[in-house]
Amino acid sequence: MNTSTTQGNTHRYVLNMGPQHPSTHGVLRVILEMEGEYVVNPQPVLGYGHRMHEKMAESRSWAGFLPNTARMDYLAALVYNHGYVGVVERLAGIEPTPRAEYIRVITSELNRLQSHLLWLGVLVLDLGAFTPIMYTFEDREKILDILEDVTGSRLTYCYMRVGGVVNDIDDKFVERTRAYIEWQRSRMPMYEKLVTGNIIFRKRIEELGEFTPDLSRRYGVTGPVLRASGVPYDIRRAEPYSAYPEFDFEIPVEHGGDCMATYLVRVREIEQSLRILEQALDKLPEGPFRAKTPKKIKLPPGDASFAVESPRGELVYHMTADGSDIPYRLKIRVPSFSNLSIMPELCRGMLLSDVCACMGSLDLVIPEIDR
Amino acid sequence: MKDYFAVLFTGGKSLIIGMIITLREFFRPVVTVQYPREKLVVTPNYRGHTYLVRDEEKPEKHRCITCGMCQRECPSGCIALGGEKREGVKGLVLTDYRLDFTKCSLCGTCVEICPTAALDFSQEYRAVGLRREDFHYDLLRMVEEGK
Secondary structure: OOOEEEEOOEEEEEEEEOOOOHHHOOOOEEEEEEEOOEEEEEEEEOOOOOOOHHHHHHOOOHHHHHHHHHHHOOOOHHHHHHHHHHHHHHHHOOOOOHHHHHHHHHHHHHHHHHHHHHHHHHHHHHOOOOHHHHHHHHHHHHHHHHHHHHHOOOOOOOOEEOOEEOOOOOHHHHHHHHHHHHHHHHHHHHHHHHHHOOHHHHHHHOOOOOOOHHHHHHHOOOOHHHHOOOOOOOHHHHOOOOOHHHOOOOOOOOOOOOHHHHHHHHHHHHHHHHHHHHHHHHHOOOOOOEOOOOOOOOOOOEEEEEEEEEOOEEEEEEEEEOOOOOOOEEEEEOHHHHHHHOHHHHHOOOEHHHHHHHHHHHOOOHHHHHO | OHHHHHHHHHHHHHHHHHHHHHHHHHHOOOOOOOOOOOOOOOOOOOOOOEEEOEOOOOOOOEOOOOOOHHHHHOOOOOEEEEEEEOOOOOOEEEEEEEEEOOOOOOOOHHHHHOOOOOEEEOOOOOOOOOOHHHHEEEHHHHHHOOO
């Protein structure tokens, strides 16, 4: 590849960003065609972390794929667990117990909160401010402690099972989660002042990387990025699953369609997640945390899809089975892949340092794209 | 011109507010744990490597009946166990239980599937080694040596 070309009066050169770059958050490589300090053509290169998860699903019994789901998106492992057990349940016709559904929602929302908190910290870190990540990690550590107490792990959870979950939550968990909700609510005004109100932060990401709902739709963008362009599309509302229809919560929407709007959507989502958590803890039904299922579950021939709202957008598992306990095919639609594909469109003509900010606001998790 | 100074004023104010928030941290209690000297309590649900649970009545014995369910169900194939037939003992006797912890993903399938609840997660989080073989645990020997 030519690293430098002279066309007419312009001097263009190619700059390689990644695969090991602090602001690509994983092994993502972006080839940037530059003109001075302006990016003319950014091209992401994927596949450095490819572990053929979909193929692995076809070569082992469905239960053996459960630990893999957590390794795709290390920041939303429980949501990925939830989607996978959901698709198996739908295919095999198993009904989880009401308590299990509530526990799944509670743990998934805690997982979403910790993902958003990490994102908030690293976005501001990408922009050069070091302090907020320390505060968000303090909050995040509380969630990880709560989840560790019930799931046994801190990041790559393998907590959900077909028909329910592994461990029941106890009064201590409920108490700690309630204390956490209060704590997080008390922290939000601080973030409002420290990050949202900060003039440098605002000037860096306002009106940066603007996109329209039309552009988002063409690229299949979902999640907070889509909602930032004014489309109120959230799987928890559009295609309600688990216990979500029983809760009262809003879908935060911003109409700016820039990086600031995606930031605001996610921060408001933190508040909505806290609301869901509070209601779920109040309404938590009694009963078994795991439905009685046959020891060996054979997957009946046919197809099933199950969509969940991951912190980054729409996650769909589509499973085809042929009657054995090994899936014939498992297709996983991950949100970050589509969210990344809009990046060249957004970053064309941007300053190099703004590319980092723009990618940070897309909240990419590279292992889930490569999987 | 007026807008310019307005931005300067609100911007400067926002920076000062941020600094006040940061300065407040000086007066909050220290949360750092001085690790080797201080330790946090590990939750009883923590998933360390698996170990063979000792019998409550006879502490020198384990409860494994060598059925091989864990070996069959393990998604990563990290369990290898062997058993033999002995005079006067019903069923198989466990002679070898090896866990390759380098491959284990701590999913908990073996612990759940075990019909005699002979397996459980340990609370060991300080898994450090210089060689790969340091993580090839011999669970049967751990029971015999009383670890």
